[in-house]
Amino acid sequence: MSDKLRLRFSKTGRAVYISHLDLMQTMQRAFSRAGCALKYSEGFNPHPLISIALPLSVGAASLCELMDFRLREEAELSELPARLTAALPEGVEVLEAYEAERKCAEIKWLEIEGRFEYDNCDPAAMAEKLREFFAQDSIVITKKTKRGMGESDIRPAIRSIGFEPTADAVSLKALISAQEPTLNPELLAESLRQLRPELAPDFAKFIRVETFDKDMNLFR
Amino acid sequence: MDKRLERILPRVQKPARYTGGEYNQIIKDKSKVELRVAFCFPDTYEIGMSNLGMSILYHTMNSLDYVWCERVFAPWGDMYEEMKKAGIPLYALESGDSTAEFDALAFSIGYEMAYTTVLDMLDMSGLPLRTADRPSLLPIVMAGGTAAVNAEPMAPFIDLFLVGEGEELDNEVLALLRIAKREGWTKHEFLTRAAQIGGVYVPSLYDIAYHEDGTVASITPKDGAPARVTKRIVEDLDASPFPTKPIVPSTEVVHDRVSLELFRGCVRGCRFCQAGYVYRPIRAKKPETLVRQGIETLKNTGYQDVTLLSLSTSDYRPLPALCDGLLEYCEPRSIGLSLPSLRADNFSMEIMEKLQKVRKSGLTFAVEGGSQRLRDAINKNVTEEDLLNTCRIAFEGGWNSVKLYYMLGLPTETDDDVRGIAEMANQVLHCWRMYAKNKNRGVKITISTSCFIPKPHSPFQWEAQVSVEEYLRRVNLLRSSITAKNVTYNWHDAETSLIEAVLSRGDRRVADAIELVWRRGGRLDAWSDYFSVERWMQAFADTGVDPNFYALRERPVDEVLPWDMIDVGVRKAHLVKEREKCYSSELSPDCRHQCAACGAARLLKEIRCDE
Numbered sequence: 001m002s003d004k005l006r007l008r009f010s011k012t013g014r015a016v017y018i019s020h021l022d023l024m025q026t027m028q029r030a031f032s033r034a035g036c037a038l039k040y041s042e043g044f045n046p047h048p049l050i051s052i053a054l055p056l057s058v059g060a061a062s063l064c065e066l067m068d069f070r071l072r073e074e075a076e077l078s079e080l081p082a083r084l085t086a087a088l089p090e091g092v093e094v095l096e097a098y099e100a101e102r103k104c105a106e107i108k109w110l111e112i113e114g115r116f117e118y119d120n121c122d123p124a125a126m127a128e129k130l131r132e133f134f135a136q137d138s139i140v141i142t143k144k145t146k147r148g149m150g151e152s153d154i155r156p157a158i159r160s161i162g163f164e165p166t167a168d169a170v171s172l173k174a175l176i177s178a179q180e181p182t183l184n185p186e187l188l189a190e191s192l193r194q195l196r197p198e199l200a201p202d203f204a205k206f207i208r209v210e211t212f213d214k215d216m217n218l219f220r
Numbered sequence: 221m222d223k224r225l226e227r228i229l230p231r232v233q234k235p236a237r238y239t240g241g242e243y244n245q246i247i248k249d250k251s252k253v254e255l256r257v258a259f260c261f262p263d264t265y266e267i268g269m270s271n272l273g274m275s276i277l278y279h280t281m282n283s284l285d286y287v288w289c290e291r292v293f294a295p296w297g298d299m300y301e302e303m304k305k306a307g308i309p310l311y312a313l314e315s316g317d318s319t320a321e322f323d324a325l326a327f328s329i330g331y332e333m334a335y336t337t338v339l340d341m342l343d344m345s346g347l348p349l350r351t352a353d354r355p356s357l358l359p360i361v362m363a364g365g366t367a368a369v370n371a372e373p374m375a376p377f378i379d380l381f382l383v384g385e386g387e388e389l390d391n392e393v394l395a396l397l398r399i400a401k402r403e404g405w406t407k408h409e410f411l412t413r414a415a416q417i418g419g420v421y422v423p424s425l426y427d428i429a430y431h432e433d434g435t436v437a438s439i440t441p442k443d444g445a446p447a448r449v450t451k452r453i454v455e456d457l458d459a460s461p462f463p464t465k466p467i468v469p470s471t472e473v474v475h476d477r478v479s480l481e482l483f484r485g486c487v488r489g490c491r492f493c494q495a496g497y498v499y500r501p502i503r504a505k506k507p508e509t510l511v512r513q514g515i516e517t518l519k520n521t522g523y524q525d526v527t528l529l530s531l532s533t534s535d536y537r538p539l540p541a542l543c544d545g546l547l548e549y550c551e552p553r554s555i556g557l558s559l560p561s562l563r564a565d566n567f568s569m570e571i572m573e574k575l576q577k578v579r580k581s582g583l584t585f586a587v588e589g590g591s592q593r594l595r596d597a598i599n600k601n602v603t604e605e606d607l608l609n610t611c612r613i614a615f616e617g618g619w620n621s622v623k624l625y626y627m628l629g630l631p632t633e634t635d636d637d638v639r640g641i642a643e644m645a646n647q648v649l650h651c652w653r654m655y656a657k658n659k660n661r662g663v664k665i666t667i668s669t670s671c672f673i674p675k676p677h678s679p680f681q682w683e684a685q686v687s688v689e690e691y692l693r694r695v696n697l698l699r700s701s702i703t704a705k706n707v708t709y710n711w712h713d714a715e716t717s718l719i720e721a722v723l724s725r726g727d728r729r730v731a732d733a734i735e736l737v738w739r740r741g742g743r744l745d746a747w748s749d750y751f752s753v754e755r756w757m758q759a760f761a762d763t764g765v766d767p768n769f770y771a772l773r774e775r776p777v778d779e780v781l782p783w784d785m786i787d788v789g790v791r792k793a794h795l796v797k798e799r800e801k802c803y804s805s806e807l808s809p810d811c812r813h814q815c816a817a818c819g820a821a822r823l824l825k826e827i828r829c830d831e
Contacts, residue, residue, distance in 0.1 A: 014221065014241030017229055018470045022236060026243075026470050029522030033243075037553075046554060059230040087522070089470050090241035203227045 003039070005077070006100035007067045007084070008220070011056065012207070015091025020055040026089060027052075027067060033087035036080070039070035053104035054178055054211075057186060062208035066107075068100055098220070107178045108214040109159055112185050114172035116163075116201035123165035129199055130163040130170060133192065141191045154191055157183035170201075178211065222316060228302040236471035237265035238299060240291075240313030243468045244520070246278070247314055248288040254398050257281055257289040258312050258319040258345075258359075260327045262337035263746060265293040269467070270475035272529060273365070274328050277386050279463035281326075287394055289326075290314040291467075294337045294744060303344070310344035319345040324360045324397060326390070327378070329367035332723035333716075333746040335374055335734050338363070340743040342377065349735060351379050351424060357400060357407045362393065368421070369451075369498050370676040370783035373723050373730040375423035379407070380414055382421075383786055384451030385484075387460050389419045408443075415445040419452030426785060428728055434769055436727060436780040450787040453501070455826050457484065458509045464516040468523070477525035477558075478517045480510050482542070485820070486531040487811040487830065491599045491798050492588070492630060494675035495531055498788045500820035502811065502830035507538040511545035518555060525556045534563040539571060563602070583614050584623040589630060590640030596805045597632045599798070604644065608651050615656040621664040622648055628694045628711075629672040629686035631802055638694050641667060642701035649704050665707045669695065671717035675724055676783045677790065679798035684774040685721045688714040715753040721771035722760070727782035730770065732763040791819035 011018070018026060028048050031038050038048040053066040080097035088094070118126060133139075139155045157177035164171050176183045189204040211219040221239075229235040250256065259278055261268030268274055268291070281289035290312035295303060303309075309318040319325060325345065327338050339349050342361065348354050351361065363374065364382035371381040382389050393414060400410040415422045425445035429437040441447050454460045462481075469476065483504035486496040514526055526546060530536060543557065550557050559571065587602060589595040595602060611622060626641050645665050652663040671691045674683040686694075691714040702709055722730060736759040737745075744750040760767050775781065777796055794816065801808060808816060811830060815821075821829040 014239040015470070017235040017239050019234075019236065022471045025472070026468075028524075029468060030243075032522035032524075033520065035519075040554065058235060087243070089243040089468075090245075205226070 003070050004100045005069050005071065006098055006220075007069065007080070007094055008096040008098075009065050009067065009084075009092060009094045010061075010063045011065055011092055012061045012063070013091035015089060016059055016061045018089070018092075019058050020052065023092075024050060024052060026092070027069075030084055030087040030092075031069070034080075034083040036075050036083070037072040039072050051104075053107065054110075054182075056208065057184060060185065060206050060208065063095075064208055064211050066104060066211065068104065102213075102219065105179070106213050107211050107219045108180075109175050109212040109216060110178040110208055111210040111212065112172075112174050112176060112206055112208050114174070114185060114188065114204060114206040115166075116170045116172060116189065117203040118169065119202045123168065123170050126199065127163040127165040127170045129196075130172075130192075133196055133199060134158065134161045134163075134188075139191050139195065141187065141194050143187065143190070154183060154187055157181050158188075161188075175212070222308065222311075224306045224308055225316075228299070228306055228308070232299045232302060233296065234471055237293070237469075238295065238313075240316065242470050244465050245314055245467050246282045246289075248282075250288060250315060250317075253288040254286040254401065255288075255324065255394060256317075256322045257287055257324045257326055257394070258292045258322040259289050260292040260319070260325055260338075260341050262294055262327060262329060262334040262341055263744070264296055265469075265471075266473040268293045268328075269469050269473040271328070271330070272479045272481060273330075273386075275463050275466045276461070277328070277390055278467075279465075280387050280461050281390055281394065283461065284391055284394060286398060288314075290317075292319055292325075292341065294341060297744070297750065300743070309346055310341055320347065320359070323358050323401060324362060324394070327361070327363040327365070329363050329365040329374070331746060332367060332373070332720050333751070334367070335723060336738045336742040336745050338374065339377060339735060339738040343738075349738075350376050352376070354379075355407065357405060357410055360397060360407070360410070364390070366495075366498065367724075369494070369786055369788055370724060370726075371421060371423060371786070372428075372728050372782045373726040373734060375728045376731045377735075378423065380411060380420055380422045382452075383419050383449055384788075385454050386452075387454045389417070389452045392417050393420065412443045412445070415443070418450060421449040421786065423728075428782075434766075435775075436782055436784075438780065439785050441785070448785055448787045450823070451498070451789060453484075453503070453789075453823050455503065455824055457481075457503050457505045462513050464513055465520045466517065468521045475527070476523070477527055478514060478521060478523045479527055479529050480514050480517075481505065482510065482528055482530040482533065482536040482539075484530075485830075487535050488532060488601065489599055489798070489808055489810060489816070489818075490588070490601075491597075491679040491802055492627065492672060492674075494678045496678075497790050497795075497818075498677050499531065500789055500818065500829075501824055503827070504536065504830070507542040507545060510542055511549075514546055515549050518549070518553075524554070525558065526550065527558045527560065529560075532563060533559050534571075543571060563606075583611075583619055583621070584625065585610075586625045587641075587644065588625070588627055589633070590626060590637040590644065593805050594630060594633055594637045594640075596807050597802045598630055599802070599808055601807065601810065604647065607644070608647060611648050611651045612655045615652050615663075618657060620652075620656065620658075620661050621666075623666045623668065624648070626667065626669045627672040628669045628698070629691055631680060631683050632805075633694075635694075635697060638697050639701045641669070641698055642703070642707075645702065645707045646704055649706055663706050665704075666710065667698075667702070667707060668710045668712070669698065670712040671714045673717050673721045673724060676781070677786075677788050677795070679795045679802065681725075681781065681795065682775040682777055682779075682799065685718065685771045687768075687772055688718055691717075716751065718767060718771050719753070719756045722765070722767045725770050725782070726765075727770075730765055733759045733765040736763055789818075789820035789823045794818040 040046040050069045081094040084094040159175035161174040185206040192200040368381045427440045485500040485502035674680040
């Protein structure tokens with residue numbers, strides 16, 4: 001058995017406010033509570049060998065988080081999800097544990113869903129306007145980069161995007177670039193705030209649904 | 221989750237502290253409990269979740285099946301603003317329900333600077349601040365914690381205070397509240413009945429009369445309330461409930477580790493130390509209990525660190541056995557063990573050396589006074605020789621930074637004592653030059669001073685605090701006496717200490733000033749981000765509260781003190797005797813060498829003090 005293992009887990013409900021760094025700490029403690037000792041790095045300041053792919057923004061939910069880890073001793077992988085879930089805070093649920101075959105660097109596309117809330121408008125009319133806006137060939141916004149503020153076209157990072165009205169909001173489904181470049185879904189709402197403020201939602205929230213590679217095969 | 225909350229949370233710093241949902245939180249079916257208790261900590265989540273007392277009482281209250289006790293903390297400024305804007309009232313973390321719907325708000329008040337936050341949390345719950353303006357039984361507002369040893373400044377706001385340790389007391393009060401709720405008692409009926417429970421202080425059942433000069437003339441209980449309320453304690457700590465499944469925060473808090481309490485009380489009797497008197501008598505846990513509870517808690521939390529709590533860790537007799545027991549479990553699992561509150565003696569250093577995982581960065585000593593004469597006067601039994609011996613071992617062992625803590629303004633302090641602080645720092649520096657193994661890394665000696673606050677129920681309770689000007693004069697004297705480059709000097713500002721002195725030594729009339737500070741925006745006053753001296757001084761002026769009357773005035777020993785209705789066990793005669801010994805620089809032996817019959821032992825029925 002390879003010692004490179006991977007967890008797939010969801011982060012929903014109250015747990016969406018746990019930051020990436022705090023989640024690493026929480027995971028580490030959960031392994032310990034579940035009685036599975038994580039393997040530590042060697043050296044002066046040993047730390048557990050865990051890494052969570054594609055850090056999730058605070059407030060965003062996910063059904064497809066991936067975490068790589070190594071164990072000090074072999075464990076029955078099929079039992080791990082139940083054991084870990086029981087040791088995790090409300091809202092974090094381990095779905096699967098398996099040997100990692102591919103590198104997380106191969107993740108290219110993320111399927112996301114979102115909800116744009118408007119306090120005063122007709123969802124159907126708004127959905128139509130949103131479709132038009134995102135149908136443009138380029139959507140250039142100003143955003144913070146490593147070298148201060150810079151211009152960036154987010155359109156190439158959106159493979160597909162669709163909007164549907166619901167009773168009290170507009171729902172969104174999209175495939176966006178997970179890395180190189182990384183598109184923070186929050187920028188979908190931000191682009192409206194910058195370029196078409198009248199279309200900008202009063203509140204937006206997102207959930208990651210699935211991970212894909214560059215050929216749109218499911219990534220595990 | 222509340223839709224309004226969902227919109228706010230992404231905008232505030234560290235939103236995880238406002239959501240609940242942590243591992244080991246206690247969720248009950250609210251339709252199946254009879255009492256809902258909002259356990260309010262008047263400070264931030266990070267501070268409150270680090271508080272062992274809060275963790276213990278959360279679990280003891282929840283051990284009653286008819287009670288659901290939930291946690292409530294004060295939101296930081298950004299969240300506070302957002303909640304106000306969105307019209308969201310204060311809510312409990314477990315259920316998200318507004319605290320106004322609860323049957324009881326129970327505050328844990330550990331320090332005076334939290335008073336304005338208590339008022340703020342009442343207001344955020346939609347409740348009137350004053351007990352007189354809350355005529356109905358529910359929600360009842362109670363408070364406990366160290367601040368309850370002088371509850372007077374908060375007396376108009378709190379329905380009942382629970383004095384002393386809450387493990388048994390809290391549940392007795394809740395049992396009575398359950399009956400009161402079932403039978404539809406009036407608030408007055410409940411409070412007069414509650415006042416019969418040992419340890420319960422109901423301020424509205426005491427009339428306070430004042431002399432013309434502003435001092436208290438008399439304290440008169442009514443409706444059968446006891447003349448003196450005796451603090452409650454737990455006798456057998458081994459049998460007392462200890463939460464081995466504490467809540468594990470999902471975000472970083474101040475003390476993010478397993479805390480084990482070795483013993484309560486202190487054998488030392490330092491005359492300035494309130495804690496050393498109000499937590500007596502001495503009751504220790506067995507090392508077997510601590511090892512078992514420590515291991516259980518580690519397993520249930522996944523924490524990587526354990527810390528041992530007490531007022532003076534080196535005075536725990538079975539400390540070596542306890543360390544061995546814990547290390548046997550901790551070492552192979554890379555779990556760290558830390559021991560704060562060690563004394564500057566050789567025994568402590570031996571223990572430190574045993575702990576492989578202790579980082580050799582800094583040592584901290586609370587020296588308190590700058591000369592042997594002054595240390596004898598305050599009964600701080602640390603000699604210069606002890607300190608230098610310990611430093612020598614530390615420097616030889618590779619430590620290279622020492623922090624020395626002092627108080628300025630202690631009774632009998634002279635300018636020579638102040639200069640003595642700088643002299644001692646020089647001695648420590650000399651010691652490093654003589655004994656440090658590796659001098660290339662240099663040495664850092666830090667002196668910190670704070671302004672002494674004479675606290676209720678300590679032998680110095682009658683003493684005057686030095687004025688802000690006098691404190692600063694002594695600070696400057698010390699500054700000019702420090703010549704060595706490797707010695708850094710930090711001093712706490714004196715104004716905070718003055719206000720703390722007024723709040724800790726005040727009577728009921730101080731309440732008006734506290735309320736006015738809150739009305740003018742004061743909350744989270746323990747944080748320099750929010751604290752404003754000017755706001756406090758202005759509120760004192762506007763409410764006719766003279767801070768000097770409370771803080772700077774030496775009180776005659778026969779004056780009625782505002783907190784005289786509270787009995788913490790130690791007799792006043794003992795405090796008087798200790799104070800007299802201060803003036804003759806006479807040491808008192810620690811409790812183990814000779815019991816001074818301070819009076820605290822009379823609180824014990826089943827065991828003897830320090831057995």
